[in-house]
Amino acid sequence: MDICILGLKGGIGKTTTAIHVAAYMQRFGETLLIDADKNGSALQWAEKGLLPFNVCNVEGSVKHIRKAEHVITDTKARPEKEEIQAVAEEYDLLILPTPPKALDMEALLKTRDMLIDYGTNYKVLLTITPPPRKRPGGGEKIPSTKEKEARELLETEELPIFKSTIYQYTAVEKSPLSGVTVDKYDDSYSAIAWQCYENLGKEIYDGKK
Ligand SMILES: Nc1ncnc2c1ncn2[C@@H]1O[C@H](COP(=O)(O)OP(=O)(O)OP(=O)(O)O)[C@@H](O)[C@H]1O
Ligand SMILES: [Mg+2]
Numbered sequence: 001m002d003i004c005i006l007g008l009k010g011g012i013g014k015t016t017t018a019i020h021v022a023a024y025m026q027r028f029g030e031t032l033l034i035d036a037d038k039n040g041s042a043l044q045w046a047e048k049g050l051l052p053f054n055v056c057n058v059e060g061s062v063k064h065i066r067k068a069e070h071v072i073t074d075t076k077a078r079p080e081k082e083e084i085q086a087v088a089e090e091y092d093l094l095i096l097p098t099p100p101k102a103l104d105m106e107a108l109l110k111t112r113d114m115l116i117d118y119g120t121n122y123k124v125l126l127t128i129t130p131p132p133r134k135r136p137g138g139g140e141k142i143p144s145t146k147e148k149e150a151r152e153l154l155e156t157e158e159l160p161i162f163k164s165t166i167y168q169y170t171a172v173e174k175s176p177l178s179g180v181t182v183d184k185y186d187d188s189y190s191a192i193a194w195q196c197y198e199n200l201g202k203e204i205y206d207g208k209k
Contacts, residue, residue: 012107014077016127017166017200021095024200026053
């Protein structure tokens with residue numbers, strides 16, 4: 001399966017999503033993460049050699065691609081129209097991450113408008129979202145107002161959206177410093193943070209060939 005992570009804005013969780021989706025997909029087959037952002041954030045994350053999948057830049061991807069069953073591409077912020085068209089035509093799925101902030105959501109709606117002509121398969125992912133709160137008496141947790149409002153807006157706009165939300169945890173933010181995905185990062189929130197990506201992975205790909 002070939003997946004591209006795309007967004008008009010910077011700092012919306014593209015690279016973090018790409019790394020964790022790649023880690024999930026690696027369980028089911030050889031996975032390659034192509035870092036198509038000249039900043040090379042994914043390549044930096046991989047520098048310690050601790051990630052369970054290959055990461056390369058576009059120029060170095062040819063040989064790896066032949067062996068890969070799954071390709072995840074991380075893109076730069078503010079892509080050109082031509083780049084959007086190219087990825088819209090090449091990939092099985094485009095993931096559009098967005099934090100639940102007004103400005104980020106506005107940029108997301110613009111991305112949607114740019115994709116409309118290509119009839120591509122895309123899905124919005126809420127990222128860097130405040131985690132749900134515990135109910136006073138226990139039971140199911142209460143989603144944050146930000147998450148609820150963002151989902152309402154996305155539904156009104158009839159945008160396809162993942163049920164899974166990627167919540168904001170410091171462990172996720174720190175994991176690149178150790179060169180690992182959050183499940184391998186030593187922190188009491190690692191497991192709960194990884195669960196977000198595991199849920200997302202299940203939604204994307206159920207492991208059946
Ligand atoms: N689930 C999360 N919890 C906490 N922090 C997060 C999470 N996801 C991303 N972040 C943090 O948010 C910031 C932006 O994330 P990331 O680098 O993945 O975004 P990006 O869209 O790739 O940015 P750029 O456009 O600069 O490449 C980073 O500091 C990252 O650690
Ligand atoms: Mg990035």
